[in-house]
Amino acid sequence: MTNSLLTVAIAFSLDGKTLFTSGYEKIVKYWDLETGNCLQTLRPARPDEGMIITEAIGLAEAKVATLKGLEALEVN
Known part of the structure; x- marks a missing residue:
C-alpha cells in the first residue's frame, strides 16, 4: 500500500x-x-490536458513547451 x-x-x-x-x-x-x-x-483536475494549442496566437516557445508538458496538444 x-x-x-x-x-x-x-x-x-x-x-x-x-x-x-x-x-x-x-x-x-x-x-x-x-x-x-x-x-x-x-486525481485533481488537469485543465490543460487535451487543450489544442495548434492555432494559438502569441504564445512564446517556452509557454508552448510548458503547455505540452501539461498534456496540451499541437495537432497538424
Missing part, C-alpha cells in the same frame, strides 16, 4: 477498516486495510 511517490499524509476511517493516503503527486488513494487493495484513486 503506497502512493507512487513519497506518502505525506494518512488518515484512518473511524472503524479502522480503511485508510486514505496522499503524496506530493496530489493523488489520494483509498485503501481496504483487510485486503490491502486500493479501492479508489482520486
Whole structure:
C-alpha cells in the first residue's frame, strides 16, 4: 500500500477498516486495510490536458513547451 511517490499524509476511517493516503503527486488513494487493495484513486483536475494549442496566437516557445508538458496538444 503506497502512493507512487513519497506518502505525506494518512488518515484512518473511524472503524479502522480503511485508510486514505496522499503524496506530493496530489493523488489520494483509498485503501481496504483487510485486503490491502486500493479501492479508489482520486486525481485533481488537469485543465490543460487535451487543450489544442495548434492555432494559438502569441504564445512564446517556452509557454508552448510548458503547455505540452501539461498534456496540451499541437495537432497538424
